[in-house]
Amino acid sequence: MAKITFDGIEIEVPDGTTIMNAARTVGGSIVPPAMCYYTPLKGSGGKCRACLVKVTAGSTKDPRPMPKLVPSCITSVQDGMVVENTVNQQVLDVRKGIVEMLLINHPLDCPVCDQAGECDLQNFAFEHGVSTTRYTEERRTFDKIDIGPLIQLHMTRCILCYRCVYTANQVAGDRVHGVLGRGDAAEIGTYIENIIDQDFSGNVIDVCPVGALTDKTWRFKSRVWFTKPVNAHRDCPKCSGNVLLWYKGKDVLRITARKDEYGEVKEWICNECRFEKKETSDWTIEGPAHIDRSSVISANHYELPVLNHSVVADLPESTQRELEKNPPLKLGS
Amino acid sequence: MGRKLLTEHINVEGIDTFEVYRKHGGYRSVEKALKTMTPDEVVEEVKKSGLRGRGGAGFPTGMKWSFLAKPEGIPRHLVCNADESEPGTFKDRHLMSKLPHLLIEGMITSSYALGANTSYIYIRGELLYVLRILEKAISEAYANGFLGKNILGSGYDLDLHVHPGGGAYICGEETALLESLEGKRGNPRNKPPFPAVQGLYARPTVVNNVESIAAVVPIINDGGDEYAKLGVGKSTGTKLFSACGHLNKPGIYEIELGVPVEEFIYSDEYCGGIWKGRELKAVVAGGSSVPILPKELILKTAAGENRLMTYESLSDGGFVTGTMLGSGGFIAMDETTCIVRNTWSFSRFYHHESCGQCSPCREGTGWMEKVLHRLEHGHGHMEDIDLLVSVAKQIEGNTICPLGEAAAWPVAAAVRHFRDEFEWHVTHAKEAARPGAVYPGKAVLA
Numbered sequence: 001m002a003k004i005t006f007d008g009i010e011i012e013v014p015d016g017t018t019i020m021n022a023a024r025t026v027g028g029s030i031v032p033p034a035m036c037y038y039t040p041l042k043g044s045g046g047k048c049r050a051c052l053v054k055v056t057a058g059s060t061k062d063p064r065p066m067p068k069l070v071p072s073c074i075t076s077v078q079d080g081m082v083v084e085n086t087v088n089q090q091v092l093d094v095r096k097g098i099v100e101m102l103l104i105n106h107p108l109d110c111p112v113c114d115q116a117g118e119c120d121l122q123n124f125a126f127e128h129g130v131s132t133t134r135y136t137e138e139r140r141t142f143d144k145i146d147i148g149p150l151i152q153l154h155m156t157r158c159i160l161c162y163r164c165v166y167t168a169n170q171v172a173g174d175r176v177h178g179v180l181g182r183g184d185a186a187e188i189g190t191y192i193e194n195i196i197d198q199d200f201s202g203n204v205i206d207v208c209p210v211g212a213l214t215d216k217t218w219r220f221k222s223r224v225w226f227t228k229p230v231n232a233h234r235d236c237p238k239c240s241g242n243v244l245l246w247y248k249g250k251d252v253l254r255i256t257a258r259k260d261e262y263g264e265v266k267e268w269i270c271n272e273c274r275f276e277k278k279e280t281s282d283w284t285i286e287g288p289a290h291i292d293r294s295s296v297i298s299a300n301h302y303e304l305p306v307l308n309h310s311v312v313a314d315l316p317e318s319t320q321r322e323l324e325k326n327p328p329l330k331l332g333s
Numbered sequence: 334m335g336r337k338l339l340t341e342h343i344n345v346e347g348i349d350t351f352e353v354y355r356k357h358g359g360y361r362s363v364e365k366a367l368k369t370m371t372p373d374e375v376v377e378e379v380k381k382s383g384l385r386g387r388g389g390a391g392f393p394t395g396m397k398w399s400f401l402a403k404p405e406g407i408p409r410h411l412v413c414n415a416d417e418s419e420p421g422t423f424k425d426r427h428l429m430s431k432l433p434h435l436l437i438e439g440m441i442t443s444s445y446a447l448g449a450n451t452s453y454i455y456i457r458g459e460l461l462y463v464l465r466i467l468e469k470a471i472s473e474a475y476a477n478g479f480l481g482k483n484i485l486g487s488g489y490d491l492d493l494h495v496h497p498g499g500g501a502y503i504c505g506e507e508t509a510l511l512e513s514l515e516g517k518r519g520n521p522r523n524k525p526p527f528p529a530v531q532g533l534y535a536r537p538t539v540v541n542n543v544e545s546i547a548a549v550v551p552i553i554n555d556g557g558d559e560y561a562k563l564g565v566g567k568s569t570g571t572k573l574f575s576a577c578g579h580l581n582k583p584g585i586y587e588i589e590l591g592v593p594v595e596e597f598i599y600s601d602e603y604c605g606g607i608w609k610g611r612e613l614k615a616v617v618a619g620g621s622s623v624p625i626l627p628k629e630l631i632l633k634t635a636a637g638e639n640r641l642m643t644y645e646s647l648s649d650g651g652f653v654t655g656t657m658l659g660s661g662g663f664i665a666m667d668e669t670t671c672i673v674r675n676t677w678s679f680s681r682f683y684h685h686e687s688c689g690q691c692s693p694c695r696e697g698t699g700w701m702e703k704v705l706h707r708l709e710h711g712h713g714h715m716e717d718i719d720l721l722v723s724v725a726k727q728i729e730g731n732t733i734c735p736l737g738e739a740a741a742w743p744v745a746a747a748v749r750h751f752r753d754e755f756e757w758h759v760t761h762a763k764e765a766a767r768p769g770a771v772y773p774g775k776a777v778l779a
Contacts, residue, residue: 045523046523046691046733047690047691047692047733048691048692049691049692049693049731049732050692052731068730068731069730069731071523074523094727094731097693097727097731098692098693098727098731100727101692101693101695101696101697101700101727102692102696104696104700105696134720134723135700137700137703137704137707138703159692160689160690160692160695162690178518179518179689181689182501182503182686182687182688182689183684183685183686183687183688183689183695183698183699184684184687184689184695184696184698184699185689186688186689186695
């Protein structure tokens with residue numbers, strides 16, 4: 001075990017834990033932001049530099065400060081390490097700079113983007129950015145690329161986090177897409193004009209932190225805050241079948257994998273579950289998903305049906321506990 | 334003339350062939366190392382020599398070797414970084430094309446020291462003719478028993494491969510080079526783990542520059558102590574400098590570290606002064622990635638003494654007033670040089686060569702280039718000058734690999750030392766945008 005001090009808070013974590021995951025054991029606003037790091041994806045992290053932190057003491061053995069800021073998502077803790085994140089001005093200044101850099105070529109088309117309301121960059125910019133930019137040059141634009149009937153690629157919005165590339169490599173199989181070109185001319189693309197329709201390829205939509213990869217079956221159907229996420233499962237031969245159904249009225253508008261509090265997919269789901277099972281009858285409904293109160297998604301203030309255990313006797317125990325812990329919001333609350 | 338350790342026989346007819354190279358004392362270090370020394374003794378000699386990496390960073394080579402992890406049963410590798418491509422740096426190409434056997438000899442001796450049985454020379458793809466020269470020399474070394482199984486009956490085996498890169502500057506960064514060598518896209522890796530622990534094919538690997546590996550030959554031949562007698566302080570031995578720009582005699586010079594910069598520029602033994610009798614304006618001492626210095630600072634140290642061509646003296650004062658010896662790419666600029674245009678040119682290069690993995694470098698290098706383009710072409714504003722410094726600061730130290738610094742330092746240093754000239758480009762926009770226009774004033778010493 002290693003003891004570290006993170007923003008003045010003492011944390012004890014197993015050896016080999018990253019600084020980011022150590023901070024996540026405490027949770028809340030001290031956790032560094034992550035645009036490219038994604039726990040389930042091996043090799044991810046270290047690219048966006050959003051999670052840079054200051055290590056003011058390397059370890060008990062070598063208490064010297066690290067000369068540069070370090071990416072917390074890929075740097076392992078050492079016993080006696082002292083890390084500054086929210087309390088270090090240099091870190092906060094760099095983060096402002098990173099937001100500015102990321103927004104150079106990312107269009108602020110949030111009003112029409114399907115990712116609005118669940119966009120990591122939107123949150124990152126809101127928490128760490130400034131309201132103006134100093135960038136006055138021409139911005140990067142791309143021609144639209146058709147990558148098949150399921151997924152829409154909006155390259156202009158891409159921040160080159162590489163998450164989808166790792167997903168394609170590690171989850172989808174038969175990878176046909178990756179990063180082409182270099183520098184600010186680099187782009188996510190298929191070689192050559194392939195379509196992306198492998199069995200688990202839909203997961204690239206879930207891992208995309210911005211709206212560069214979106215679900216063609218859901219595009220422009222609603223805003224996310226007008227929908228109601230409901231946990232559901234089905235007996236799927238390919239994946240766990242544990243999903244979120246996003247309802248608007250009685251209609252299932254989209255289906256996604258379930259995510260943890262850091263927006264990371266808990267279990268990958270197959271394309272059949274994601275794109276082809278859009279009827280309530282395809283699923284066993286478990287109950288409403290817990291949405292953080294600070295999220296815009298919880299703004300829909302929907303009311304749950306009154307739970308009658310005799311009627312919904314097959315409701316899993318975990319869901320019942322979840323409902324007791326986080327009672328559904330009432331209309332007008 | 335100073336003593337030459339690497340290039341003594343460079344002009345001998347046929348020195349690129351095994352026979353002629355051997356006649357001039359070639360492969361003595363291999364015989365000495367394999368027959369009379371243990372690998373650890375070879376490492377010890379290199380440590381004693383004080384040799385510092387000749388690729389740019391200047392890290393002590395012997396110390397780097399001693400960091401190599403040596404787990405039982407896992408192969409280790411030596412990789413020669415021959416992906417030289419920094420603007421202003423062209424010494425390795427010269428060394429390899431003229432003296433291919435010197436590099437091969439260094440590779441054998443160094444591989445023996447590190448316990449590597451398979452070694453690689455990763456050469457810049459554009460240097461196809463040098464690749465052919467090296468391949469021919471390697472086949473000669475195989476034919477004469479200096480490569481392959483049981484070299485000179487010592488029981489030591491070594492295979493040496495030359496691998497051409499795809500022509501990306503970033504592949505000169507050691508971890509990007511390893512990625513490329515593994516057949517992947519040449520993107521730098523996050524460190525740690527360092528190559529000495531997990532390098533090529535996840536095995537312990539040492540990556541050394543061509544000149545560093547070649548320098549192992551005289552170190553083993555004459556002993557580390559002898560080598561350390563040359564030079565000044567911690568900058569021991571000799572170093573190749575590729576001098577270019579507005580000089581009477583641009584070229585490649587092997588100098589004993591410690592020669593004063595003034596002597597290097599003006600003496601007939603070296604560069605022979607500034608061409609057409611003009612005044613020197615500025616110097617980039619170690620390749621385009623190191624901070625530019627105006628004449629007054631490059632010729633004198635902060636203490637008012639003559640600057641020496643050593644690792645320490647060029648960097649005194651840190652990056653605030655100093656620069657770096659870098660890879661030895663010495664670029665001299667005369668009084669007619671437009672610093673803004675020159676900075677834009679450097680910036681354009683780094684923008685083009687950024688791999689695009691991490692956001693500050695991907696977006697920042699392009700941003701700086703565009704602002705510099707505006708300033709140079711008469712569309713700049715006064716606030717652009719501070720913007721440049723601010724963007725450079727946002728990049729510096731925040732990227733995965735040192736390309737971020739390489740892009741940021743030249744810009745920040747140019748503004749620091751030549752701010753008046755940048756301002757003149759704003760206030761005299763039309764005049765400055767005219768081809769060949771030069772700021773009429775003097776540099777401002779920071």
